[in-house]
Amino acid sequence: MKTAIITGASRGIGKACAIGLAKAGYTVVINYSRSKEEAEKVLATVKENGGDGMIYCADVTDKKQVNEMIRTVDKTYGGIDLLVNNAGIVKDEFLLMLNTDNLDKCFDLNVKAYFYCAQAAALKMFRKKSGVIINMSSVSGEMALAGQSVYSATKGAVNSLTRVLARELGEKGIRVNAVAPGFIQTEMTHELPADKVEEYIKAIPMHRFGTPEEVANVVVTLASDACSYVTGQVITLDGGLSL
Numbered sequence: 001m002k003t004a005i006i007t008g009a010s011r012g013i014g015k016a017c018a019i020g021l022a023k024a025g026y027t028v029v030i031n032y033s034r035s036k037e038e039a040e041k042v043l044a045t046v047k048e049n050g051g052d053g054m055i056y057c058a059d060v061t062d063k064k065q066v067n068e069m070i071r072t073v074d075k076t077y078g079g080i081d082l083l084v085n086n087a088g089i090v091k092d093e094f095l096l097m098l099n100t101d102n103l104d105k106c107f108d109l110n111v112k113a114y115f116y117c118a119q120a121a122a123l124k125m126f127r128k129k130s131g132v133i134i135n136m137s138s139v140s141g142e143m144a145l146a147g148q149s150v151y152s153a154t155k156g157a158v159n160s161l162t163r164v165l166a167r168e169l170g171e172k173g174i175r176v177n178a179v180a181p182g183f184i185q186t187e188m189t190h191e192l193p194a195d196k197v198e199e200y201i202k203a204i205p206m207h208r209f210g211t212p213e214e215v216a217n218v219v220v221t222l223a224s225d226a227c228s229y230v231t232g233q234v235i236t237l238d239g240g241l242s243l
């Protein structure tokens with residue numbers, strides 16, 4: 001059975017990915033940093049659907065904790081087949097009001113943690129000469145939305161990281177891709193003011209936000225052998241927002 005680690009899987013998109021991947025036959029490692037009860041509920045849902053896995057508490061901005069998580073998972077399940085670098089945060093601020101603490105927090109989680117997890121997992125995948133890494137990006141990695149300079153910069157970095165890793169790791173049998181969702185119904189977007197939500201819904205050709213499950217469906221497909229020749233790509237799913 002294949003093993004998948006999903007960072008930030010206690011809720012939102014990560015949760016949907018864990019459940020979707022378990023349904024597709026993966027043993028899933030549900031990573032979280034604070035929300036243990038929510039992570040346990042995700043694992044319970046996985047098991048109700050006939051799947052298996054574990055929850056794992058690690059702050060992925062801490063390289064030591066990441067290395068320990070990867071080592072434990074590798075030892076427990078005899079390898080790592082898929083890493084979904086998903087844990088992320090958004091702190092929207094205009095440049096003139098920028099709080100540099102938020103700048104650090106966003107880069108630590110949205111960029112540096114992706115490096116830590118990718119490096120540690122790729123070292124294990126290399127042994128088997130196969131593996132898949134999927135990085136959760138955002139349409140903001142390409143689109144310019146006012147107030148999102150920091151978030152956009154982190155997701156642009158994720159897109160660049162994805163392409164370079166695909167080039168570096170291709171000959172080692174490891175595929176690296178990114179998924180770039182538009183607005184998705186999670187806690188992250190619940191905080192948006194109602195007038196903003198209305199404005200965005202008008203701007204989206206499909207006139208609705210996406211669901212975490214719609215993102216998970218793309219992740220499951222991209223991870224599968226149906227996409228065995230796809231690497232270095234950023235797959236957008238945004239109801240047409242970025243067109």
Ligand code: NAP
Pocket residue numbers: 007008009010011012013014031032033034035036058059060061086087088089090109136137138139180181182183184185186187188189
């Ligand atoms: P979310 O609902 O806020 O969930 C974030 C997850 O990350 C939680 O499980 C949280 O768990 C975990 N997390 C936070 N800090 C962590 C840390 N230091 N170490 C490990 N886990 C940590 O977010 P989401 O909306 O599902 O977003 C997931 C990803 O999709 C992000 O990369 C985001 O940028 C991207 N995305 C989201 C949208 C959207 O509209 N929602 C659109 C485009 C892209 P704990 O509570 O346990 O820390």
